[in-house]
Structures are given as structure tokens and as C-alpha cells.
Amino acid sequence: MVDQRVRTKVATALDEAAVAEFEARLRGQLIRPGDAEYDQARQIWNAMIDRRPGLIVRCAGAADVQHAVAFVRDHNLLVAVRGGGHNIAGNAVCDDGLVIDLSQMRSVRVDAKARRASVEPGATLGDFDREAQTFGLATPLGINSTTGVAGLTLGGGFGWLSRKHGMTIDNLVSADVVTADGKLVRASENENSDLFWAIRGGGGNFGIVTSFEFQLHPVGPEVLSGLIVFPFDQAKSVLTQYRDFLETMPDELNVWVVTRQAPPLPFLPAEVHGKEIVAFAVFYAGDVAVGEKLIEAIRRFGTPHGEHVGPQPYTAWQQAFDPLLTPGARNYWKSHNFTQLSDGAIDSIIEYAGKLPSPQTEIFLGLIGGQASRVAPDAMAYSHRDTKWAMNVHGRWETAAEDERCIAWAREFFDKSAPYATGGVYVNFLTEEETGRIGAAYGPNYQRLVALKDKYDPTNLFHMNQNIKPTNGATPR
Numbered sequence: 446m447v448d449q450r451v452r453t454k455v456a457t458a459l460d461e462a463a464v465a466e467f468e469a470r471l472r473g474q475l476i477r478p479g480d481a482e483y484d485q486a487r488q489i490w491n492a493m494i495d496r497r498p499g500l501i502v503r504c505a506g507a508a509d510v511q512h513a514v515a516f517v518r519d520h521n522l523l524v525a526v527r528g529g530g531h532n533i534a535g536n537a538v539c540d541d542g543l544v545i546d547l548s549q550m551r552s553v554r555v556d557a558k559a560r561r562a563s564v565e566p567g568a569t570l571g572d573f574d575r576e577a578q579t580f581g582l583a584t585p586l587g588i589n590s591t592t593g594v595a596g597l598t599l600g601g602g603f604g605w606l607s608r609k610h611g612m613t614i615d616n617l618v619s620a621d622v623v624t625a626d627g628k629l630v631r632a633s634e635n636e637n638s639d640l641f642w643a644i645r646g647g648g649g650n651f652g653i654v655t656s657f658e659f660q661l662h663p664v665g666p667e668v669l670s671g672l673i674v675f676p677f678d679q680a681k682s683v684l685t686q687y688r689d690f691l692e693t694m695p696d697e698l699n700v701w702v703v704t705r706q707a708p709p710l711p712f713l714p715a716e717v718h719g720k721e722i723v724a725f726a727v728f729y730a731g732d733v734a735v736g737e738k739l740i741e742a743i744r745r746f747g748t749p750h751g752e753h754v755g756p757q758p759y760t761a762w763q764q765a766f767d768p769l770l771t772p773g774a775r776n777y778w779k780s781h782n783f784t785q786l787s788d789g790a791i792d793s794i795i796e797y798a799g800k801l802p803s804p805q806t807e808i809f810l811g812l813i814g815g816q817a818s819r820v821a822p823d824a825m826a827y828s829h830r831d832t833k834w835a836m837n838v839h840g841r842w843e844t845a846a847e848d849e850r851c852i853a854w855a856r857e858f859f860d861k862s863a864p865y866a867t868g869g870v871y872v873n874f875l876t877e878e879e880t881g882r883i884g885a886a887y888g889p890n891y892q893r894l895v896a897l898k899d900k901y902d903p904t905n906l907f908h909m910n911q912n913i914k915p916t917n918g919a920t921p922r
């Protein structure tokens with residue numbers, strides 16, 4: 446039997462006949478180094494990740510995924526799994542090994558009557574929203590429409606709708622999973638319920654999901670949403686009032702904070718462009734007139750530079766931040782969870798937002814709470830139910846020459862704000878170097894996840910992820 450712990454990484458060294466035989470049985474496409482599509486196929490969202498896989502398999506369906514997993518096992522290969530390719534840590538692509546690329550499997554089928562959707566693992570949030578909104582339906586997803594449904598869901602998933610309808614995983618009904626032994630199994634509350642528990646937050650550690658089934662909710666199609674932007678010198682006052690305002694907010698209302706240098710938005714005076722600002726991103730998942738009344742209080746936090754708030758299609762709001770989050774930039778993130786926004790936390794945000802290292806860098810506070818907090822922390826792998834804000838220190842810049850300065854700023858701010866945070870972190874915001882925080886990402890659920898890793902992937906075949914190591918194996922990367 447092959448020892449999976451000494452898995453070779455060099456797919457290019459494989460016997461050509463074996464590769465040809467593998468390719469002949471694929472419904473999808475095999476891409477090799479030197480192929481015209483190779484460089485495009487190995488690119489992911491974060492331009493800091495530049496890896497050269499030995500083979501890339503663009504799967505066309507679950508049978509291709511099973512075939513690829515068997516090939517990986519038979520040839521003792523390193524394997525990476527790609528959904529939307531957005532993860533900051535870059536685990537969707539590996540050097541030398543084989544990438545199982547799901548990006549062509551993008552079908553979304555909506556059963557409007559049952560309010561359910563079947564979603565393939567290459568679908569983006571935009572694909573999902575577009576199909577579901579045809580019927581005035583949606584499920585909670587993230588804020589950037591080009592993110593993959595797969596990776597977002599497997600880590601937990603939160604966005605504008607999470608206060609009202611919970612995390613993305615709270616709306617997952619079932620999933621089809623190809624496990625490390627190559628079997629295709631269904632995971633739900635009734636079938637393989639331990640696997641279902643594990644994949645709701647446990648990332649790609651337990652197998653490859655080839656289809657997700659989600660619960661949908663009536664949303665929009667028009668929602669009240671937009672930005673209210675305040676001058677940076679009002680930051681302390683508006684953030685303190687925001688903190689207090691939250692205590693009275695209904696679940697339908699969500700308000701995120703973004704501090705950054707102002708992009709050239711047409712509703713902001715030209716002299717503000719490029720200057721530090723505090724923006725409140727507001728979203729109301731209900732009657733527009735009711736939402737209008739509620740957000741009036743936010744306008745009165747101070748004297749805004751300007752605002753752009755009104756009813757708009759939910760799908761438009763779901764794409765509103767896309768222009769600031771395009772692929773191709775260099776990105777480095779640090780993240781903390783907060784249960785409260787103490788004065789110290791606010792002061793540290795203001796201090797570091799006042800010395801941002803690049804025009805695209807931002808600090809954002811994603812508000813969760815509401816329904817997402819009403820689920821027991823051990824109900825599924827994702828445990829941070831008391832998290833009110835996930836803060837993302839989003840370093841973003843264009844050239845390698847800026848790496849050192851921007852990364853140093855993010856690390857310093859992360860350290861400075863740590864005393865006010867919970868110590869927990871959202872697994873989907875961890876960078877490549879943060880393997881030491883995986884325990885913190887799972888908290889009290891970690892040991893159960895290790896036991897399930899022992900059951901479903903004892904040789905750690907799936908370890909290009911925020912890896913939960915099985916008891917017997919510490920697979921070298």
C-alpha cells in the first residue's frame with residue numbers, strides 16, 4: 446500500500462501513458478504546463494499566489510472528480526481543489542501536483558415552489574444570486590459576486606442576509622461529497638450526518654463537494670441599500686454611535702463599516718477622493734419604507750460627506766463592491782472576531798486607518814449576529830456563534846515592491862487590536878502562513894473535527910486547505 450504521507454508532488458514526472466489513460470476517461474479537460482490555457486488556469490484571485498501545478502483537471506461532473514481522486518491516490522500525488530479560486534491563502538492551486546478545478550461546473554437549479562436550489566461547486570455568488578432572484582429568492586452569501594459558493598459555504602459564509610437568515614451553512618440542506626476513498630456520498634441531517642456536521646465550517650478537509658442543496662428565502666427583488674460616508678475626523682463619534690445604535694437594530698437591517706481612502710465615487714465631492722473616510726454600508730432586507738425610517742438615525746451620526754442609498758435590485762447590491770475587489774491585485778489579510786466594539790478597538794481602528802499603507806487597503810467590520818448567533822456553537826463545525834463582527838484587515842496593493850510595507854502595517858494593526866478581540870477567527874479569512882490559528886478557527890469543535898478527519902480522510906489526502914490534521918498524519922506541504 447502506498448504511504449500517503451510521503452505523497453510526491455511532481456505530477457509532470459508521471460508516465461505519459463498513465464496520464465493519457467487518465468485523460469481519455471475524462472468528460473472534462475486536462476491542462477498541462479505549456480498548454481495555451483495553462484497560465485490562465487493556474488491564476489487565482491490573489492496575485493501574490495503564483496504556483497505551477499503539474500496537471501489541472503477541469504472537471505465536467507462528479508464522475509470526473511471521482512476519477513481524479515482515484516488518480517491522485519494511485520499515483521500518490523499532491524492535490525489542490527479549486528472552487529471559485531478566491532481564497533486568500535491560495536490553497537486552490539499547488540506547485541507540481543494536480544489541481545481538481547471545479548470552475549466549469551456552474552449550474553444552479555432553482556425549485557421555486559420548494560424554495561430550494563441545487564448549486565454546482567464552480568458557481569460564483571453572482572451565478573447563484575442571478576438564478577435565485579429570477580424567482581425573488583436568495584440565501585445568505587458574501588459581498589463580492591465573483592467569490593465561489595463552494596469555498597465560502599464550506600468555511601461558513603456570511604453576508605448582508607446573515608442577520609436575518611443565518612450563515613450560509615445554516616441554509617445548507619445537503620451536499621454530494623466525493624470522499625478520500627473515491628466514493629460519492631450524500632451528506633445531510635439524515636444521511637452521513639457526521640460528515641454533514643463537518644463540512645459546515647470544516648472547509649475542504651473531508652472531501653470534494655460536487656453539489657450543494659440550499660434553502661432559499663424571499664428577498665427583494667429591490668432592497669434598500671447603499672453607502673453613507675463620513676469624514677475621517679468624525680470617526681470616533683460616528684463609530685461610537687454606530688456601536689450603540691446596533692443594540693436597537695432589527696435583524697432585517699445590516700450595517701457594515703469600511704474605513705479606507707475614498708475611491709472616486711460620483712456622490713462624493715472631488716476633494717474627498719483619496720482622503721480617509723468612514724463608510725457605513727447599509728442594507729435592509731424588508732419593506733423599503735420601513736428601512737428608510739431606520740437608517741435616518743445613521744445619517745444623524747454626524748455630517749456626512751455624501752451618500753448613495755436607495756432601493757436597488759438585490760443582485761446589483763450584491764455586486765456593488767466588485768469594482769474594489771477585482772482579481773489581479775496583491776492581497777494580504779489579517780482578521781479578528783469581536784463580540785463587542787470597545788473604545789480600545791475603535792481607537793486602534795482609527796489609529797491604523799489614519800496610516801493606511803496603500804490607496805486600496807481597507808479595514809472592514811462585517812456585522813453578523815442576529816439569526817447567525819441563535820444557532821448552538823456545536824451544532825456544526827463552525828463554532829463562532831457569538832461573533833458580532835468579523836474584522837478584515839484587508840491589505841491590497843499593486844506591486845511586489847510594496848509587499849513589505851503593506852504586510853508590516855497589517856501585522857502591526859492586527860497585534861495592536863488583538864487585546865480587544867475574542868481570539869477566534871473566521872477560517873475563510875486566514876492566510877497561508879496562519880496555520881497556527883486553525884485551532885482558534887474551530888475552538889471547542891476542533892477535537893471532534895480531528896476525529897472525523899480520522900474517519901473520512903485518515904491519510905490527509907485533502908490537505909491543501911486550512912488543514913485539520915488526522916491523528917496519525919502530519920502531511921508535509
Ligand SMILES: Cc1cc2nc3c(=O)[nH]c(=O)nc-3n(C[C@H](O)[C@H](O)[C@H](O)COP(=O)(O)OP(=O)(O)OC[C@H]3O[C@@H](n4cnc5c(N)ncnc54)[C@H](O)[C@@H]3O)c2cc1C
Pocket residue numbers: 490525526527528529530531532533535536537547566586587588589591592593594595596597598599600601602603604648649650652653654655770873874909910911
Ligand atoms: C474579495 C473577497 C470577498 C469576500 N467576502 C466574503 C464575505 O462577504 N463573506 C464570507 O463569508 N467570505 C468572504 N470571503 C472569503 C471567502 O468565503 C473565501 O475566500 C472562500 O474560501 C472562497 O471560496 P472559493 O470557492 O472562491 O475559493 P477557493 O480558493 O477555490 O477554495 C477555497 C478553499 O476551499 C476548498 N474548496 C473549494 N471548493 C471545494 C469543493 N467543492 N469541495 C471541497 N473543497 C473545496 C479549496 O481547496 C480551498 O481550500 C471573501 C473573499 C474575497 C477574496
